Amino acid sequence: MSDETTLQQPTEYQAESPALEAWRMFRRNIPALVGVALLTVIVLATLYGTFIYSGDPFEIVWAPHEPPGMTPEFPLGTDYLGRDIIAGMLTGGGPTLAVGAVAAAITMVIGIAMGALAGYYGGWVDNLLMRVTEFFQVLPALLFAMVLVTLLSPSLFTIAFAIGVVSWPQTARLTRAEFLKIKNLEYVTAARAIGARDKRIIWTVILPNALPPLIVSATLTIGVAILFEAGLSFLGLGDPNVMSWGLMIGANREYILDAWWPVTFPGLAIFFTVFAVSLIGDGLNDAFNPKLRER
Amino acid sequence: MKLMSRLFGAAAFAALSSTALPAFADGGTLVIASTQVPRHLNGAVQSGIATAVPSTQIFASPLRYDENWEPQPYLAKSWDVSEDGLTVTLNLVDNATFHDGEAVTSEDVAYSIMTTKANHPFKSMFAPVESIDTPDAQTVVINLSSPHPALLLALSPALAPVLPKHVFDDGQDIKSHPMNATPVGSGPFMLEEFKPGEAIVLKKNPNFFLEGRPKLDEIIVRIIKDPSALLIAMENGEADMYPFMAGSQEIRRLEKADHLTVTADGYAAVGPINWLAFNTASPKLSDVRVRQAIAYAVDRDFITKALHRGVSSPQRGPIIEGSPFFDASIPAYDTDLDKAKALMTEAGFADGMELTIDYIPGPKEQQQSIAEYMKSQLKKIGIDVTVRAAPDFPTWAGRVGGHDFELSMDIVFNWGDPVIGVHRTYLSNNIRQGVIWSNTQQYANDKVDSLLNAAAVEIDPEKRKALYSEFQQIVATDLPVYWINALPYHTAYDAKLQNVPTGIWGSMHPLDMVSWGE
Numbered sequence: 001m002s003d004e005t006t007l008q009q010p011t012e013y014q015a016e017s018p019a020l021e022a023w024r025m026f027r028r029n030i031p032a033l034v035g036v037a038l039l040t041v042i043v044l045a046t047l048y049g050t051f052i053y054s055g056d057p058f059e060i061v062w063a064p065h066e067p068p069g070m071t072p073e074f075p076l077g078t079d080y081l082g083r084d085i086i087a088g089m090l091t092g093g094g095p096t097l098a099v100g101a102v103a104a105a106i107t108m109v110i111g112i113a114m115g116a117l118a119g120y121y122g123g124w125v126d127n128l129l130m131r132v133t134e135f136f137q138v139l140p141a142l143l144f145a146m147v148l149v150t151l152l153s154p155s156l157f158t159i160a161f162a163i164g165v166v167s168w169p170q171t172a173r174l175t176r177a178e179f180l181k182i183k184n185l186e187y188v189t190a191a192r193a194i195g196a197r198d199k200r201i202i203w204t205v206i207l208p209n210a211l212p213p214l215i216v217s218a219t220l221t222i223g224v225a226i227l228f229e230a231g232l233s234f235l236g237l238g239d240p241n242v243m244s245w246g247l248m249i250g251a252n253r254e255y256i257l258d259a260w261w262p263v264t265f266p267g268l269a270i271f272f273t274v275f276a277v278s279l280i281g282d283g284l285n286d287a288f289n290p291k292l293r294e295r
Numbered sequence: 296m297k298l299m300s301r302l303f304g305a306a307a308f309a310a311l312s313s314t315a316l317p318a319f320a321d322g323g324t325l326v327i328a329s330t331q332v333p334r335h336l337n338g339a340v341q342s343g344i345a346t347a348v349p350s351t352q353i354f355a356s357p358l359r360y361d362e363n364w365e366p367q368p369y370l371a372k373s374w375d376v377s378e379d380g381l382t383v384t385l386n387l388v389d390n391a392t393f394h395d396g397e398a399v400t401s402e403d404v405a406y407s408i409m410t411t412k413a414n415h416p417f418k419s420m421f422a423p424v425e426s427i428d429t430p431d432a433q434t435v436v437i438n439l440s441s442p443h444p445a446l447l448l449a450l451s452p453a454l455a456p457v458l459p460k461h462v463f464d465d466g467q468d469i470k471s472h473p474m475n476a477t478p479v480g481s482g483p484f485m486l487e488e489f490k491p492g493e494a495i496v497l498k499k500n501p502n503f504f505l506e507g508r509p510k511l512d513e514i515i516v517r518i519i520k521d522p523s524a525l526l527i528a529m530e531n532g533e534a535d536m537y538p539f540m541a542g543s544q545e546i547r548r549l550e551k552a553d554h555l556t557v558t559a560d561g562y563a564a565v566g567p568i569n570w571l572a573f574n575t576a577s578p579k580l581s582d583v584r585v586r587q588a589i590a591y592a593v594d595r596d597f598i599t600k601a602l603h604r605g606v607s608s609p610q611r612g613p614i615i616e617g618s619p620f621f622d623a624s625i626p627a628y629d630t631d632l633d634k635a636k637a638l639m640t641e642a643g644f645a646d647g648m649e650l651t652i653d654y655i656p657g658p659k660e661q662q663q664s665i666a667e668y669m670k671s672q673l674k675k676i677g678i679d680v681t682v683r684a685a686p687d688f689p690t691w692a693g694r695v696g697g698h699d700f701e702l703s704m705d706i707v708f709n710w711g712d713p714v715i716g717v718h719r720t721y722l723s724n725n726i727r728q729g730v731i732w733s734n735t736q737q738y739a740n741d742k743v744d745s746l747l748n749a750a751a752v753e754i755d756p757e758k759r760k761a762l763y764s765e766f767q768q769i770v771a772t773d774l775p776v777y778w779i780n781a782l783p784y785h786t787a788y789d790a791k792l793q794n795v796p797t798g799i800w801g802s803m804h805p806l807d808m809v810s811w812g813e
Contacts, residue, residue, distance in 0.1 A: 060671045064601045080602070080664070081671050150686040236659065240667060240682035251667060254659055257544065258604075 022212075025287035032283020038276035042269070046093030055087030057243040065259040079248065079262035080255045088248050089269055095244040096226055096270070099160045100277075103225035106164025107171055108218050112207070114168070115175025120183055120202050130176070137169040142231060149237045156239050163228045171217055178210035212288035219281035223274040230270050245270050322499060322512035323811045325792070327802070328525050328534035329518055332492050335475035338456045339407060340414040344539050347453045347803040349495045349516055353394075354456030354480035355504075357385050357404060357435075358447060359805065360564070362798045364619055366447050369805075370399060370457055370481070370504075371435075380442025380754040385435040385450075391504035393459045394485040399504075401429035406460040408437070414469055419714050419751075420449040442752040444759060445712035448564070453803035454711070457481060483509035483807035493518055503807065510794075510810035529555065529787055536788040536795065538802040542658060543604035549787040556795075557787045559606075564799035566615030566709025566716060567782035569607075569661055571669070574701050575775055576737040579648050586774040588638035589702075590628035592676045593669070599780050602664050607783035612767045613717055615709045615781060622764040625771035635676045647677025654682075654704035655691055661782060662704040669702065692731040700735075706782060707732055711799070713763060718747050721770055738775030 026032055055061070060082045061074070068077040068085075076085040118129040148162035182188060183206060191205045232238060233246030234253060245266035252262035331345035338350030357371040366374075371385040391399040405427035412421035423443040428436040437446070449455060462479050463472055476489055481504070484497035495516040499509055517534060519525040526545055528534040530552050540546060550557045571593070573580045580586060595609040611628075614621045639645065652669055654662040663684075670680040680702070685691035694700050710716035719725050719732065723739035743766060750762035786802065788795050794808040 056674070058671045059674060060668075064597075081668055082601075083671060153686060154684050236663075240663075240670070240684055251664075254544070254664070 022287040026283050029283040029286055031279045035276040035279025035283065038272060039280065042093065042273050042276065043097065046090060046097060049090035053086060053090060055084050057083060057088040057091045059083060068261050076265050077261045079252050085262055085265055088243050089265060092243040092245045092248055092266065093269065095156055095242050096229060096246060099156055099229045099244065100222040100226040102160035103163035104218050104221040106161060107168045107221050108214070110164065111168040111171025112175050112214065115172040116179055116202050116207065119176035119179025120198070120206065133169045133172045139166070141166040145228065145232060146235065146237060149232055154237050154239045156242050159229055159232055159239065163225045167221060167224060171214065174213060174217055175210060178213060179206055182206045182209055216281050216285045216288065219277060219284060223277040226270060226274055322510050324513040324515060325511050325536060325806070325809060326534045327514060327516045328528055328537045329516055330520055330522055330525060332518055336478050336486065336489060336495070337475040338453065339411045339458055340470050342416050344803065348538065349497065350456055351452040351482065351803050351805055352484040352497050352514060353478050353482045353486055354458065355391065355482045356452040356455045356457055357450040360451055360799050364799055370404070376754065381439050383437040383439070383446055387433045387435065388504055389433055391481050392502055393481045394479045394500060397459060397461060399457060399481045400432040401435045403460045404435045404457055405429050406464055407458045408455065410458060410469055411455055417454070417710060417715050419718065420445070420454060442754045444754050445714035448712040449715065451711065451800060452805055453800050483805050484514055505807065509807035511806070514806060535792060536786065538786045540785045540787055541661070541782050543606045543660060543783065546606045546783065546785050547604055554790055555787050556790045557785055558797065559783065559785050560797040561786060561801040562784040563615065563617035564711040565784060565801060566618065567706055567784060568610050568615060568709065568778055569706050569780050569782055571777040571779060572703045572705050572736050573775060574698060574736060576698065577701050579650060580701060582642045583773055584638040584642040585644060586777070588635040588676055589673060590774055590777045591631045591635035591638065592673055593777065594630040594672070595779055598665055598668065602668065603660060603780065603783060607780040610778045610781045612771055612778055613721065614713055614763065614767060618709065620713055620760055620763045622767040625767050632675055639676055647679060649679045649681070650701045651681045651683050652702040652704065653685060653691055653694055653700050655706060656685055656688055661706065665779065666704050695735050696729050696731040698728065698735060698737060714751050718751065721775065722747055736775040738773065740769065740773060743769055
């Protein structure tokens with residue numbers, strides 16, 4: 001605890017960096033690696049797929065509702081307007097993932113800011129911010145998101161924004177709990193003792209140490225956000241000018257009894273993406289958990 | 296006996312369980328299902344299907360119409376249009392009474408027409424009516440400022456309910472009159488109970504002036520806002536009739552039910568036309584060749600067959616194809632992409648253009664799906680379309696009414712005579728900023744104006760038809776709007792029902808002849 005021991009430690013024992021240690025743990029987690037592989041394939045397909053298989057997802061190329069496997073040019077068939085489903089899947093993946101990532105980023109920014117301030121300062125700040133958080137938490141998320149998208153008129157960004165706005169309270173509460181735990185630890189007291197200001201303590205001392213559970217939560221939020229986007233599109237609140245998996249489902253939903261494939265394929269794509277993201281999230285959770293690490 | 300078979304049928308079982316129903320008498324009960332919620336039941340001051348269906352049961356009107364657009368006697372046993380078309384005389388029956396026992400007199404008819412003229416949204420129906428004389432209790436003389444051939448159609452049950460003057464003329468604003476929710480009329484059915492948002496219960500009028508009618512004892516309009524719950528109610532017999540059904544999936548599904556009959560007949564006068572509106576004041580769309588190019592690019596058959604599953608019918612012009620005034624010789628713009636591209640090039644848009652499309656919020660299949668189709672289809676002639684979704688009706692109406700649009704999908708009703716529902720879209724003096732369903736396309740053509748104004752006052756049917764033909768030829772060339780299809784209104788009803796009205800107004804018509812058969 002004294003200055004001497006902390007100064008001596010590095011020379012006596014070469015500690016593994018926490019990140020490296022987490023990676024070592026993660027590597028041993030087979031389901032997590034499957035998730036990474038799956039997500040890599042999906043991301044590569046949405047980024048580069050259109051170079052191999054080009055096609056305008058909005059173009060009417062064939063008769064409507066051509067079943068998959070019937071025409072070699074359109075292996076997954078066509079939708080209710082006769083648009084190529086593969087083209088839609090490949091071009092629609094990008095916006096879908098982007099909505100997930102942007103929504104998760106918004107969630108993190110709002111959630112961490114609120115949680116950090118509440119947890120660090122306590123007192124009336126904590127009270128005020130937590131009441132605001134609770135206010136957002138008790139609103140029915142899907143309805144609130146629908147209202148926001150309706151008011152702001154549907155576009156990819158407003159959808160991502162709406163999802164972010166409804167999902168940050170969880171992150172805020174998690175961040176606050178971490179801050180409450182960490183702010184009284186010795187290294188924080190030490191930082192304060194050497195004269196660090198609040199801003200510095202919050203962002204460079206506490207936050208990095210609170211990050212592991214937040215990373216896990218962020219990963220899972222991406223999955224939730226993708227599902228959310230699909231849900232909003234299903235309810236007819238997608239952006240009609242940008243192809244996304246959710247939009248494909250929403251646009252073809254009316255005709256689901258006539259043709260299952262225009263809805264099923266993007267649905268499967270969403271399922272596998274969310275599945276992969278969840279596996280990774282679980283893997284990270286295990287990797288960051290010191291209790292599991294000691295085994 | 297028919298009643299017994301009904302009692303053992305699912306229909307009777309469900310009807311008994313639905314509302315607090317007394318025992319059946321001879322005529323039985325008809326349960327009409329509807330998704331629409333009426334604000335009140337007075338069709339003299341409120342347009343729309345939700346009010347008109349119950350209103351036409353409660354209120355009688357001077358005339359009624361058969362399926363051939365022929366006027367039939369109703370409260371007026373005979374009528375006469377003067378040689379110059381400026382006076383219309385109605386001779387009323389002498390045995391008609393309101394549900395409260397008061398006699399129906401010429402005073403009531405005069406009051407009702409003047410009230411409807413002042414308060415109904417369809418201003419053109421009675422606009423030329425200057426004054427109404429009532430020389431005696433059974434004679435109504437309508438004095439017109441100009442001949443008005445649309446008048447007889449405007450005296451239909453859906454548009455001209457005869458109100459009891461002694462009830463409504465008490466100095467209160469008729470639009471918010473408390474009796475609008477508990478109206479007293481002279482029609483075949485009397486209001487028993489109006490549960491807003493739930494049900495309208497109508498009882499047989501025992502003193503109805505037409506001998507032997509109505510056949511039914513009771514009509515219940517059940518409001519089921521959830522369409523899928525409504526379909527289930529139709530399938531298991533909880534409801535007997537579902538008018539104004541427009542969803543292709545609903546139609547196809549109920550067609551499969553053995554005990555139901557599904558028909559598209561009976562909506563000729565409603566004339567719901569689904570169209571693509573052009574903002575002709577936009578520099579991109581002011582050239583008629585661009586509008587024609589878009590018309591040539593769009594495939595009506597694809598829309599009616601693929602998007603609407605074959606239940607809707609193509610509509611080529613401004614007057615509904617079932618109307619006697621429709622001219623079948625107008626250009627149809629059968630799909631021709633080469634011609635469309637050539638027209639775009641001629642108009643100076645060889646490199647294409649960007650346009651936005653709005654659509655009226657509502658069932659996806661009719662407007663949103665077509666807007667999405669336009670986005671994909673117009674790409675083929677170099678037009679890059681951005682779909683502008685409107686969150687709600689006021690937003691869309693604000694854009695289109697405010698002339699802040701380029702293309703818009705819209706549904707507009709003919710409402711019987713062209714004077715009522717057609718003129719408003721094409722008359723240049725009806726370009727009114729901020730008013731939806733006016734001439735929002737800002738189309739102005741002097742020739743069209745004079746043809747329509749002449750047709751409005753032409754009493755000779757043949758000459759009138761010729762004027763409308765010329766009008767249709769011109770607008771089908773100028774294309775202020777591109778007409779796509781007629782909304783596929785269908786009625787589903789229990790196959791045992793007799794005489795379900797398949798006249799021009801569908802079930803916005805007295806159901807006094809409807810009965811349960813074997």
